Amino acid sequence: MAMLKHACRGTLVSALLVAFLLMGCESTGPKAAVGGLGGAAAGGLLAAALGGKGTGIAAGTILGGLIGGAIGDRLDAADREKAHAAASQALESVPSGQSVAWRNPDSGNSGVVTPVRTYQISNGQYCREYTQTINIGGEKHQSYGTACRQPDGSWKIVS
């Protein structure tokens, strides 16, 4: 009788163990690979992020103070135009970490705009942080800012 009881207990333990293992097999943990967009798509998305320029939409205008203060005063109209065009292209079409450069051969001034981070704010609007380096007469001036994309396709400098 004692042996039977022991055997039954053993069977019960085995059954529970099997049930537990089966339960483990059926769980939908992070390794289940049933969710997500799929590895190939994730790879394609990483490629998209690297490739940038995916929109086909022409870069818009820049609103606000891309170049202000004393630095701005030292740039002529052509410098400003080129700087705005470079910033617009960088923000609209260039992945973070890549730069768009501008140069005005007449003034000798030049610059580089580099997006560094992209995110959405609560209303769904896209914002991008960027760095900007401007060379005026051999002097380098660096700045950091944030621009948010407006519904009309322009980018507004917000900080």
Next chain:
Amino acid sequence: MRRFALLLMMIALLSTNVVFAQGQQRLTRKQIMESADKNRDGKIGRVEFLERMREAFFFVDANKDGFLTLDEYQLIEGADPRRFARADRNKDGKLSIDEFLKAVTEDFDAADKNDDGVLDEEEVKAWIAD
């Protein structure tokens, strides 16, 4: 059995080359790895991955309305409409950034075989074919 079939399907998907269908570029695994590995430690961390995915969302969202439609998503190589439908949790026919990030986080977790929160070279190799 169903899970095994799904796993096989996933492996098949992972073995495809990575192409940005809009374009123009066929990128190697090495290029993709380097693009996501911002701190250059040879691994893709979750934060690095999600940062790249936020960027991808921006570029794939062609009309910049803040959502991914199926048409926009299908410009990505390897896009699977069934997966898009599953990721669209509120069934409004488009992916918000939150739905998108939840879905790609599941992809990251699936690729992170040893659950250490980063994708090392071997895991990336198993994930994205050259």
